[in-house]
Each structure stands twice: as structure tokens, then as C-alpha cells.
Amino acid sequence: QQKPEGITIGYLNLVNAQLVTKALGLHEKSGVPIKWVKFGSGGDMNRAVAANQVDFGGVGNPPFTLGATRALPYKGIFVLNMLGPVESLAVRSDKNIKSLKDLAGKTAAAPFGSTTHYLFIAALKEAGVNPTDVKLIDLSPSDAVAAWLRKDIDAAWIWEPNLDKIVKNGGEIFLTSGEMAKRGYPTWDVGVVMNDFAAKYPDQVVAYVKAECQGIDYWLKHPKETVDIIAKELSLPPEDAERMMKGTTMVPCPEQITKDYLGTPGQIGQFADTMLATATFLKDQGRLPSVMDRAGYAAFINPSYLTKALGK
Amino acid sequence: MSVVETAREPAQRAARPRLLPARLRAALPRTRLLTALTAATLFALWWLAAHYAWVNPLFLPSPKAVWDAFVRTATVGYQGSLLHEHLIASLYRVLAGYTLACLVGIPLGIVMGLSRDVKAVFDPVIEFYRPLPPLALYTLIVMWLGIGDASKVAILFLAALPPLTISSMHAAASVDPRYVKAAKSLGANSRQLFRHVFLPACLPGICTGMRISLGFTYTVLVAAEIVAATAGLGWMIWDASKFLLGDIVIMGLFVLAFTGMALDFLIRLTERALTPWRFR
Amino acid sequence: MSVVETAREPAQRAARPRLLPARLRAALPRTRLLTALTAATLFALWWLAAHYAWVNPLFLPSPKAVWDAFVRTATVGYQGSLLHEHLIASLYRVLAGYTLACLVGIPLGIVMGLSRDVKAVFDPVIEFYRPLPPLALYTLIVMWLGIGDASKVAILFLAALPPLTISSMHAAASVDPRYVKAAKSLGANSRQLFRHVFLPACLPGICTGMRISLGFTYTVLVAAEIVAATAGLGWMIWDASKFLLGDIVIMGLFVLAFTGMALDFLIRLTERALTPWRFR
Amino acid sequence: MSGIREAISMAPPPPLPTHLAPAPGRGRLQLKDLSIAYGEGAARRTVVERFDLDVEPGEFVCVLGPSGCGKSTVLNAVAGFVPAARGLLEVDGETIQGPGADRGMVFQQATLFPWKSVLDNVAFGPLMSTGSTSTAEQTARTFLSLVGLAAFEKHYPSELSGGMQQRVGIARALANYPRVLLMDEPFGALDAQTRAMMQEALLNIWAEFRTTVLFITHDIEEAIFLGDRVVVMSANPGRIVADIRVDIPRPRAPEVQFSEAFVAIKRECFAHIRSETLKAFAHQQNAAVPAA
């Protein structure tokens, strides 16, 4: 089995151990030239996948569900990160918002198509609030800050580092993505590989996952150094980088193949359930024409490379 | 019939073979036929590409799928608004931004054309911001004007302004001074000069600027609507593209294109109405 | 000095009071002074707004912060590329798309101007896609051409094409037939006619189109670079705005504006070089 | 004489309304020791120098001269567009301060407003002074009939031939009842035949409406055919070198050009003009020869 001439890795504009892997050059150690391409959103990543422009990538659960339902040729192979307080719903502290019900009639923002958009609707539904009672608008995190400062919006479910700007300007954290995960709505980003690439170079995929696992280990063992890496990679102040790290959960590789995450080949874990839930949500939203069953989504998760990498 | 040939043209016309009877030829001029043929060919290619899946159907849905999306959006709606509501929301923004730009840009341009001093003040400002992509300005504008229609209208306004101002300026600066002389020697005072001579003399140039400006403004529609919109053609396309809804995207593109052509046609009519002497 | 007044102008000039000695007046014409004054006023306003925090510094950083961002980006870089690397990446894309558009659009436009049949085939296609916002096309283009430079160049190409084609078409269609007649009666054959008469006669119109087109192409830069770029001014601004790095955004806008004005200047020079007879 | 009327379908002009009748004795034009200069500082150049001209009310004076000798400059000074550097400029004893409706102007290219109909063009002057559209249009109709173009009132200028446009231009200038009519090569852009027609038409109009006319031309025959006097100017700077009375009785038919009196005056003008022209050409040519 030969090695590929080069590998294109698409990575997301957010904080996780992949930045460590990139900064430490862990993939480059395999000797294959690596091209790193940064994507602003999972939607852009999906487009690149559809155009067969990357070999590896990363997407959040809504774009992954979307891609799976529309049969994009990729598989989820490891957990990039679980989203905790790095993504939170912040509300205006002086508006006396005690429960989600108090948001009725207020204007709130979330970037549509993102994990927070999904969580926002889910949270409202769970609290018995009709989502249409809240004026939910599509704003990117930076625009949400601008709108917040102008007092155009009273709540926003966005992520760091912009979340902090809202909190510092009269906002308070009301609900975090981590809490939603505990209530059964986990949100995550998953690393994916293109089907063609995996079929041609399975060993390379295993090596890739192995290197990612090293990055995760480094993150967990050397938080201080990681802060510096992240700050440098994203051109952010270290405080922001540190806060963002704290809000993001890295799952050690051995844990990833438990039922709470990917599961094992043949017995896919909770990620498939999340996908099904997300698909149902998107369908309700009118943004997905149809929904597959759980098995359909499970077929898009392939933990076998990870098990091989872990030597099991 | 080329310009290179025009010198011989009128007489040669007589020699052209006539394949169709006169009445049919009048109804179906050659160029119309060719245009129709082009459209038909492109459509056929699209149909074939979709039918034989030469292209991923996610991005190039079949004509049928696009038509279905059209019907669905027109009757059921997309994200809570019917197609015509999206259209109206967009048209309102475009026309509001454009009209405002006309109200500001045309007088400003005229004054700039008349006075070198005023030009010296405003010209660098306009030349400076003109090359800036509207997308790059957009967070700043949200900050100033919020997430309502105001910020969208402002982006469209900013896009519409430079072509209007620049062409009004040129129009005003190039008014034939002989008309001014003639009017003065006929006893016109400054106010009369402006109203009866200056303004109509500038109108053709201003109309051209209005046409260019409207076309340009229209291409900024999506950029203007990606912020906090809940309806609008541009937003619909943007939103649908996030969710890989190719049929909605293509359908939206068609609606945009036809609306754009219709607006261009309308402004040509306006031009005719405003400067009838040029079309006699 | 207004056009309305031109009729009396030359003689009145003598009567103007002279406040500055002749040499100073020559070096500092009134309009230059006014322009400098405008720039200074705007700068002062900016400084004051930042200093007294009239505007949230997240969105309007102080001139000092912007300058620091400039120095930092120029020496340390932003996201792995130095400022000049961002600039070069963007210029490369703009010029590649634009050059391609010139290579396609100018000949196509000329042929369209010469032949009604060719015009009938291509005109509707161009008129159809012209109003489409580049952002709306972007999903499709990324899909066709991927995330590399090709898709960015393609978006810029598509933006550059219509103004070039349309103005070349008008230029070709409005070549004075008397020149053609003169050349023919001097014994020019078709090839010579094209090279010695037709092409130079079209050049002024084509140059105008080239200027308009480059200006328009430039405003599409951010839209072209928002997908999967790793360098480029447009991408830098877009990426920085996501992280609310106002200093980088504003710095980027300045670089964009100055580069845009420099490109415009360059194309004016080219115009002069290509059509020297118009500048005597 | 009847030929031209028929050819350009001019009805015999309606009798002028009494208020239109020329005020006798109005329209005396006096230029005394007039000098005009262009430019500033070192570039200042005197274009017209020591120009003396007295025009009687109702007189038709033609000014001849080589190109660039300052004919238009003098006319523009009378019109009030160019100030005199020195000397006196008076109409009926009033010093000329600036452009005004009392001096009507007709230009070489008919400067009709393309955006106004023929009627509105002619009504322009009356509208400016009275402010009433209906009065202005009524006056305009009278003058359009006078130049034989009543049927074209709804046309735009671009729909008329060059000669017709010039006739509208004349009507427009006359509709203001000017004391002096200033004409700067009004027929210079017309072909020879149209030009001849227009000359006859102008004389017919002037016969009805005896205003003072200052008429500039390059064409010796035109000057003699039209004028009571022909004034010949020199070049660099423009001065009067000859002032010739044309004693050919009116009304004049085109055939007068073959009369002895006509040919005699023509000979005289020709001699003056030719020497001035040769001087002017030599001057021009030398100025234009490149340094290279």
C-alpha cells in the first residue's frame, strides 16, 4: 500500500486540539506533505467535501447531519471536541430573564445552521416555549456583538471569543452548551475523512487519527503551552485562548469509542442519536427534505480507524 | 452585419436571400431566433447534466426540481415567507437604498460638477471608499445602524452612491456652455438657468449613471441581506446554500436574474420618459 | 468656477484677488489644499471619536491602534502571512481574474459588436447573469472549481466580464464607418482594416470598460476570498471581523482603499500609453 | 422674391401686432475706443484694439474678417459675456453691464435647447421675462409663423434640418423684441444653397421687424447681400480697416450679385480681406510650426 502524494486537511476556525496537532507538526511526521486549509464554518467544509477538495476535515453535528442526509462521501472517524461553556446563551442581565419563557417576545440571535441554532430551538422546545414566540434572527457572532452593544438584541447563543464581549457588556450566561449536553443534547465537532481517501490509504487514516490523539494528549497534559499555541494560531490574546479552552472538552481517545461518543464498529454510540435528533430538528425547520433512520446515520460514523490506532 | 461591412450595407440588403415569407420574418427576426435557440440549448444542457448526473445533484438539481422549489416557495414559502414576500422585501431594500442614493448622489454630483471646491472636498472621500467591498464594511454598519432594514439599506445605499455621484458630476461639468450663453442672452436668471437649461442638459448623463448604479446595487443584494435578515431573495439564497438546498438556490438565482432584468427595463423606460427628446 | 459662469470665466480670472505669492499658489492649488483639509478633518474626527470613546473601541479603534496593527501585520503577520503576502495573494487573484476576463471579454465584445448574430447568442447570457450577486454564485462555483485559487479567480473573472464585454461591444459597434470607408478606399484588406483601423478605433471605449471593470472586480474581492482562503486582504478582513479584531479590519480597509486607488491610477496610465493620441 | 416664400412654405407673414412694431429710434449701438484682452499676467494678450463702431437704430451692419481676428470677441462684448479692457460699450446710451434680453444672439451652431420643443425654444425668452406660459407661447407662435415654421412647433430641434434650426434660432432671438440682434456666422455651417435661401429669409424677416443687426461672417458676398454697411477687420489685434457703405437698393434679389455696384464692393472687400487673410495665415502658420 503506497502513501499519498500529499494530504489536504481542512480545519475549523475554533479551539480544539487540532490546532495543537498543527502547531506541533504531528501529521507532518508521517513524511507526507500536508496542506492546511482553514474553514469559517461547517457549511463551507461541506461544500469543499462535495467538491472533493479535502482529504480530512471537521464539522459540527448540524452540518455533519446535513451532509450525511445528503449522502456526502465522508465518515466521522474521531471526536474533535465536545462543546461546553465555550458556546453559551447569554442574556441581558437588566432584563430580568429568569427562564426561557421570559424570552418570549424578545429578540435573540444565533448563527443559523450552527450547533447553537440547533440548541437554542431545542432548549426553547424543552422549556415549553413555542420557538416562533421568540424573534430569533440569524447573526454571526461578531455581528451579534455589534447588535448587542446597540441593544438590538436581548439574548444571543454564540461562542467565544465574542461571547465574552457580550458578557462584559451587561450580559450573563444563562445556559451553556455543556448543560444542554447533560440534558441529552450534546453538541460536538467530529473529524471526517473522505471515503475515497480512506479506501485507498487506510493506514494513512490510522496514522492521522493517531497523531490527533497525540494532540489531544498534549492538550490535556500541557494546558499552559497549549494556551500559547492557541493564542498564536488564532491571533488572540492568551486570556481569550484560555477561556475558550476551558469551555471546550477534549475527549481522550480511549473514551471516544465508548457508547457516549462514537461507540465501536457495529455498535455506534450516542453520536448517531444526536445526528438523528439534529436531522429531525432540521426537517422541522424545513431545511432538510427528509430524515434517515438511526442506522442510516450510524453508517456515517466509522470508529474502526480509532480502534486500530488505539491498538485494540 | 458588421460595421466593417456597413459601407456597403444598405444596398446589399436587397441581395439577401429570403427564406421565410415576409410576415414570418417580421415576427421572428433572425436575432430573436438565435437568442431563443441559445436559451433552449443551455436549458437542454442543464437538463442533460442533471439527468445523467454529470454534476452532483446537490449543486445542480434538475430543472424539474427547481420548478418544484419555485412552486413550493411560491405557495408554501421558505422559512416563513412566500416567494413574493421575499421578493418584495428585497425590492423594498434595493429601491430604498437606491432612491436615497439618488436623492443624495445626484445633487451632490451636480454641485461637485459645478464647483471645483466642493469636488475637492468630496471626491477623495468617494474615491477612497468606492473600492471597498461592501462585505468588508458590514460589521461597522451593523454597529452604526443595527440589525434592522436600516443597515441593509445603508449597504445598498453606499453601493449605489459612487456611480450616481460620479456620473452626475461628469454630466454637470460637461454641460455645453453655449446653452448657458444662449439662455443668459435670452434673459434667464440663475434660478431659471438651473431649472430650464442646466438640469435638462445634465439629465442624459444622470440617467446613464442611474442605470449603471441600479445594476451595481443589485449585485450587492446578497451581501446586504446576509446580516440578520429573515426574508429577502438574497437571504433566501444564502440561507438555502448553508443547508445545501441547491434547488432553492438555483430557483433564487433565476428570480434574481429576471427581477434584475426587469428593473433594468424599467429604468430604461424611465430614461425614455425623462429625456424624450433623445428617443425621437 | 462653475460651468454656469464659464461664459464670463476667462476674463474674470484676472480680477481674482491673489492672497498667496505666485510660487506658493502654483505649488498649493486651492483644490489640493481643500482635499488635504478634508482628509485632515476626517482624521481628526476619527481621533476624537476614538479618544473620547464616542464609539465603542471594538469597532472604531484609535488611529494609533490601527497603525500598530499595520506594523504588527507587516512585520509579524496575521494568521501566518505577512501583510505584503496578503496583499500579493489578493492582487494575484484580482489580476488573474481580471486578465482572464480581458482576454475573453474584449474579443468577445468586439465580435458581438461586429455581428448581430453573435450578439444575439451571448447578450442574453450576459444580461442574465450580470445582475446575479457574486455571493449567490459562490456555492456553485466552489462546487465546480473547488476551494483553491481557481474558484476565487473565477468569481473575480465573472465580476469583471460583463462591463468589459458590454463596453467592448459598444466600442466596436460605434466605430465611425467613415474610417472604415477611408481605409478601404486606401486599399486596406480585411486583416489590415482590423489591425490598423478597427482595433485602435475601439481602444478608447475598451479602455473605459477596463477601468470600470477593474473597479467593480475589486469590490468583489472579499466575497471571493471568504471561502477557504489562507491569505488575502479580503480574507484577512473577513477573518479578523469574526474575531472582532477591529484594528486589523480598519487597517485592512485602508490597505484595500489605497491599493484600489493605486490600481485605478495604473490603469489610467495604461490608458494613456495605449491611446496616446487622446492625451495631446 | 416669391420663389423663396413658396420654397420654404412661408405664408405671407401676419401683420405684426401693434406692440410688436419696432420702436423707432431704438437700438443705437456705440462702441468707442474698445480694447479687449484675454489671459492674465504674462499670458495677457490684446485681441481687439481701438475698435470704434457706431450703428444707427435699424441698421444692418456686417463684420468681415479673417479667422481669429476677434469678430466673435467684439460680438461677445456687445452681448455682455466679455468685459472690455478699455473703452465704451453702449446700447441706446446705456453702458453694457452683462448679458441681457435686450440684445438677442444667434450662434453659428443653432444652440437650440434639444430638450425643448421648437415652440418652447422660441417661447423661452418671453417665458423668462413674463413668467406666463400662455403669453410666452402666443408670442412664440407669432414668431414661428414669421420664420415659416408654424407647422413644426411640436418637433424637437433634432428633427429639423440645419436651415430650419437656424430659422428657429432667429425666431427665438426675435421673440424677446431685442434692440439689437447679434448674429455670429449664423449660416456658416449651412451648404451654399441653403445659405442663399436663409439670407433671403433673413432679409424678409428683417424687413418686417426692423431691428438693429450686427452680423458676422466670413463670406464677402453674404456681407454685401445683407448689409447696409460692411466693416472689415484686421488681425492681430483686431481693428477696423475698412467701413464700406452698401448702396444697393432694397428689397434685394439674389441676382443683385451680378450687378455692377455689387461687384465693385466685392472687389474692394476682396482686396482688404485677402491681404488680411494672408497676414493672418502667415502668423498662424509660424505660431504653429513645432519646435522639433
Place this chain on the structure above:
Amino acid sequence: MSGIREAISMAPPPPLPTHLAPAPGRGRLQLKDLSIAYGEGAARRTVVERFDLDVEPGEFVCVLGPSGCGKSTVLNAVAGFVPAARGLLEVDGETIQGPGADRGMVFQQATLFPWKSVLDNVAFGPLMSTGSTSTAEQTARTFLSLVGLAAFEKHYPSELSGGMQQRVGIARALANYPRVLLMDEPFGALDAQTRAMMQEALLNIWAEFRTTVLFITHDIEEAIFLGDRVVVMSANPGRIVADIRVDIPRPRAPEVQFSEAFVAIKRECFAHIRSETLKAFAHQQNAAVPAA
């Protein structure tokens, strides 16, 4: 005669190189029973009818006629731009098939190429035929001297006066050694004095370079002053109504216009032209009167 040479600073022309000497007997132009029509179907209108003209080699023939009578149409037919509906069109016995370098053309507006220098404009014809820039430029220099503009070879046309432009236009046409020179009101846009200068200059050039000339004009004096023959055309459709031989000896000075022979021919032409013009005007006016 020396006046004009000095005035436009024309050196006495260099003796023509031998290859430039006019080929004797070349340039016979024959139009027989020529008819030309424009338009198609119902709109087809015959503009020129039964036009017969024989021009000897080296003869200077002027065509006079009212505006719109078809003068340009005939010229365009000879130039090869407009096909004949009927009849014969021959130069030296060869039927005219299309435009060609053997028939040089000079237009009313000098159609110099604004993007070429004066030299390159004149060199255009030779360059087209020889393909060699240096040969072409050499020829062009000869002809520029011929028209007295050698010093202006590097200028662009827009930097020249109207009269100079026309001289370049003539040099450009001559540089092809045409058998026939076709001139369509070449001096129509010039002022009277420049026009007179240009007429003299043209006669001087033609004296050196005796090519056949077909010269169209509105101006009776111009036609008589220049031509060996004056042909007068009627309007609607254009036919020849008079063909008058001008027996005034050459070289002609401008003063010939006062000679008896000249005035006699002028009278004759005038009578023809005037009646034709009145007809043409009446026709035009009726056609133009609006339905409204």
C-alpha cells in the same frame, strides 16, 4: 500666386520622382446610363437615374447640385461603396467592383485616423500596398512636402487646424498614386478664407500631379474656379441638367472670379442651381411637414 505659397509656408514642391510622374492617358472615368437605388421592397427609391459622364484622363470635373440630389451617391458608386442598380461604371475600361486604392477619396470631414500621426496617416495607403514601413514613410514624406506640411509629420491630426487636416487628407489620397481622385465637398466645413487658400493649394498640387479629379461641391464659384468642366445635377432623382466647359486659362489666380468669362459661367450655373434648389426645397419641406 506667390501669396498662397508664402502664407502656408509651402516650399516650391520638390520635383516629383520619375516613378511618380503621372502615367499619361490613365484615369479615364466612364459612367453610362447609371442608376442607383437605396432601400428594399416598397421602400426602394431610385436616387440617381440615367447618369452619363465621361471624364478624360487628367481632367478636373466639378459636380454641382442641391443638397440631397445624389452627388455623394455617384461618388460612392465610383469609389465602389455603392453598387449600381443599372448601367456601366468603368475606370480605364475596367468595371468597378468595389473599393480600391486606384481611386483615392477625400471626404468633407477630414477622416484622418486620429490614432495615427500625420506621417502615418499619409503612409497608410503605401503601407497597405507595399507592406514596408520605410518605403511607405518615404513616400509619405514626399507628399507631405507637396502639401506644405513636412514640419508637422509627428503631430496627431487633432493638433492641426481644419485646413491643415484637409491638406493631409489630400496628401493621403495622393500617396496611393490614384488614377482618379474623388473629392466630396472637401472644403465644405472650412471658413471662406481658408477655403479660398485651400482651393489655390489644391490647384497647385494638381498642377504637379495631373490626376483625374471628380470634385463635388455646393459652391458655384468653387466649381468654376477649380474645374475644367462643371456638371450640374437635378434633384429627385439625380440627373445631369447641364455640363458646362470652363474655358478659363490656367494657372488661375483668385482674381479670375471678376473676369467676364467667369461671371458668365457663374450666371449660367446660378440659374440652373437656383431652380433646382427651389424644387428640392419645396419637395423637402412638403415631405417634412408633420401629419399632426
